[in-house]
Amino acid sequence: MPRTDEPAEPAVEAAEQDRRGRSHDREILRLAVPAFGALVAEPLFLLTDSVIVGRLPDPALGALGVASAALAALVGLCVFLAYATTASVARQVGAGDVRQAMRQGIDGLWLAAAIGLVVSAACWPLAPFIVHLFGATGELAAQAVTYLRVSLFGIPAMLLVLAGTGVLRGMQDTRTPLVVSVASFALNGLLSLWFVLGLGWGIAGSAWGTVAAQALSAAVYLTLVVRTARRHNAPLRPDLAGLRAAGTAGFALVIRTACLQAVLLVATSIATRMGDDQIGAHTIAARIWTFLAFALDAIAIAGQAITGRTLGAGDAAATRDATARMVRWGVACGVVFCAAVLLIRPLVPGVFDANAGVTAHLLAILWPVALFQPVAGVVFVLDGVLIGAGDQRYLAWAGLWATIAYLPFAALAGVAGSMVALWLALGAWMVARLITLGIRAYGTAWLVTGA
Structure with a gap:
């Protein structure tokens, strides 16, 4: 008597592949959609500052453009703090060792803080030279230096935000970074409006608004990561081997x-x-x-x-x-x-x-x-x-x-x-x-x- 179950095997395999495909699609969307929102929120910082500073007399807007370009280059080179931390934390999560995942996340935060302090201290005296590299002169250069030097106070916080974002992404959470980004964007806009136009601080007010918003964002990430680390008994002190590994990557x-x-x-x-x-x-x-x-x-x-x-x-x-x-x-x-x-x-x-x-x-x-x-x-x-x-x-x-x-x-x-x-x-x-x-x-x- 002929077997009747043979034709069903390819159909079952195809159905299983389709199920796995739909599962992957749901996971991709769950992670990618909030990540896109957070990514779009980042350039809104600069857009908001541009709108507010644009109300100041020339050459304030041009100075903002020069200083922002310099900051983007500095922070852009440190994006590895988010990427490498995401990869290392996610790997430990997949292995079922959340304690080690959080330990590596803590190492990423320590590395971000150290790099941020070094970059801020090194770039402070170099601010006029950096601005000059972008072709700025005269009053435009003077205002760009002002904005850049104030913004350097926020570099450690910016890098902590990158590392904290990497930790949460590694934990398969992209929604929280979206919420923090949107809240930080709104706060930045309100503070810059108050400092620049309300208090009359000029272009420095715009920089202080961004520094304050980034500092509060960093505080939120630190609170979330430290709380999770304590829940899983992960140490909060830096691990030299972990720092070396993070630095190498x-x-x-x-x-x-x-x-x-x-x-x-x-x-x-x-x-x-x-x-x-x-x-x-x-x-x-x-x-x-x-x-x-x-x-x-x-x-x-x-x-x-x-x-x-x-x-x-x-x-x-x-x-x-x-x-x-x-x-x-x-x-x-x-x-x-x-x-x-x-x-x-x-x-x-x-x-x-x-x-x-x-x-x-x-x-x-x-x-x-x-x-x-x-x-x-x-x-x-x-x-x-x-x-x-x-x-x-x-x-x-x-x-x-x-x-x-x-x-x-x-x-x-x-x-x-x-x-x-x-x-x-x-x-x-x-x-x-x-x-x-x-x-x-x-x-x-x-x-x-x-x-």
Whole structure:
């Protein structure tokens, strides 16, 4: 008599795969959506300050732009405090050792505090030199130095916020960072409004408002992390071995981040040399690209948390499944963003009140901005997955190779004086990152399981 259960086996397997896929989708959304909200809240600090400081006489707004650019570069190099902490904490959570997870989170906070104090002390006397590097002179430079020096008091708090965010993300919690970010944004706006316009503190008032908001955010994170650490009997004192491990992982991520910033700075420098219309178009296009990057980075943050947890649990298969699912999400979001940019492309110049020269360049370079979105979707996801796996050393080398691949294309674009060629060079950089990260993700060297 023929067997009747054989055809059912593929159907059962397909149903199980579909169930796992839906489970991964729910987890990705649970982590990514709040992460996106928190990421978007961060640039709102600067936007709010710009609106308030814009009511002051010139050159206050220009001074804010110069000082903010310097601060962004300083803090951006320390983003590893969030990324590396997320990966290490998530791995211990996956291994079932919450006490060790919190111990590593505490080490991250100690490292953030130490780096913050060193950066603040070192940059205080260098503030005029830093401002001069951005081309500021006269009264603009004087006000930029004022804003920068006041803001340096908040650097330790800013870095503690990064590390605290990493701890909570590693604990698979992205909602709390969203709440803290939104509350901090609202408080920053109210304090800056009061200090600048109410008390008449000028541009220094804007900086003090941000410092106060960041300090309160840091206090919230410290309270949450310390409370959780005590609940799991994790020590609060720094562990030298843990600090060394965090510093080593952080150094590799600093190289990766420095490569990213170098690429963007080179592109901005080349566009500036081309002319005022070119740099205007480039600035608008970069803002659009950055906003879309926040959404893609939210999936990458989910990738950090999920990858660390599944590898810590020793489940390489689940890591593979989740990675494949997140890559699909990255591609899908990239395709949607591509279509959206092409759809709004004719309207963008009007939104930014661009003149005829800026409009012509902007309409041309929005094509590569749109077309490289699917590539960016995969790159962001794989970057987050490998960070979550603790593969920082490879990411540092991959960043260097991708930057080396980008530079000749950027140089040719500068010689040609073509904005389209410059954005195609940025596209080539993304493709180089796709190749280096894709090769690694396809292999097994990064799938290191266990605590």
